[in-house]
Amino acid sequence: MTKNPSTLYRAGVLHCPADPSATALLVRDGRIVWLGAGADAPAADRVVDLGGALVTPAFVDAHVHVSDTGLALSGLDLSGVRSAGALLAAVAAFAAGLPADAVVLGHGWDESTWSVPVPPGAAEVDRAAGGRRVYLSQASIHSAVVSSALLAACPEAVAAPGYDASGWLRRAAHHVVRAVARASVTRAQRVAAHRVALRHAASLGIAAVHECGGPEISDEEDFTGLLSLSGVGVPEVYGYWGELGGAARARELGAVGAGGDLFADGALGSRTAHVSAAYVDGQGCGHGYLTAEQVRDHLLDCAAHGMQGGFHAIGDAAISTVLAGFAGAAEKVGTERVRAARHRIEHAEIVDRRLIAGFVEFGVVASMQPAFDRLWGGAGRMYEARLGLARSLASNPMGAMHGVGVALAFGSDSPVTPLDPWGSVRAAVAHHNPVQRMSVRAAFAAHTRGGWRAVHRDSEGVLALGAPATFAVWSSPAGVQRGLPVLAAEDPQVRGVRDPTPLPECRATVLRGEVIYEEGAS
Known part of the structure; x- marks a missing residue:
């Protein structure tokens, strides 16, 4: 075998817009060194027969909390409970197998799906x-229900904003109890959680994640x-460290961004997102945590x-504050320098045309x-309960943003929602508001190349000669059209969240030429 062995992947269907007829690619030294029709392929040290499987650039998940994802995958998953009683039963069953001094960590309950939306x-x-x-975090991770025993261990939470004697804590009070709960997780448990989450990501065709850490939601050792x-x-993990004025510290920690x-605000699920008009199912407009001046100064520090x-x-309201800070930074260093940095706004759920213009x-x-x-989204769901139907249908305007050239990078915010890249692509294609729907090609690009561009790696996320050999191999039970899987039913009446069309299944994930997941491998 040669010093730099090569691998030929042949007999596949390649998502390669530059050469739609390509059925094979040759990998050497972590890069694609040849691409074309299988009949014309050069000799290789190793040959992988794809058997007609689809090959696409691998996914990038642009917003993940890896520790919490791993703990949720290996711990108490509450995403399926539909009542306070079911939650308590799940806690009791899980706790019964733990030592008496153990801390019970659970995640994912969502009272907006319950007939009586009140947690225990x-x-x-x-x-x-x-x-x-x-410690039981709500799906948004911006609030949690905790036990009396945990509250007793966090006396400072009682005086903090967001405290409630019921044990359902938000804002600063939630941060206090979260820190104490997380401190119960040993270093060994964290490493195990990291590996569980990353291996699971690889099994879904994800080759890179953007970890969103910071002093309020993780710690430096974990990061x-x-x-x-x-x-x-x-x-691969690209880390973002969310500390105000902490650009130097972020660089020291190995982050790609500060x-x-x-947090400029909270979350809609906890009614702490900062909105311009009051919540229809609660008092007030949520909470803004930063001023435009703080945003400006942070960007100048960056x-x-x-x-x-x-x-x-x-x-x-929070996005308006952040964009005002961008304007202040541009006055100091110039708009082009601000643009060149490709600063990010995470989530951007409630955005109107004026704010999109700021992006x-x-x-x-x-x-x-x-x-x-x-x-x-849609009628009868949490957004409508919080905002009313009209405002809920205007939420998450991905189609409008894509249409005017806003750079999109798609992710899951796992464990807020599961790692599920093809499900996310289909969600963008089948947005509840038809005006905001995207094509499969555009949504797929946002979940692949968009994630690479967000970390300034513009040459990645494509199958092209000389590009990194980072791709995934798929079984596509619903078929393939123009190099991408069929994700939606032909009948528009059955499309959307209950679309029966089966999603692709990952057979292998390759990162820079290395196989990091292979179906059936131990």
């Missing part, structure tokens, strides 16, 4: 868990430990250290999650 109180949770400390695993038999979950910046902003003006990357609309 701290005392009830305490009884279900046998007196153990319990740097995760980055040390990047690309070592698992997907942003991600740098410019001084050559770092990309970004902010978590969901409500239109265009300042070259802001919109890191969005199509699954939010799939799960909570």
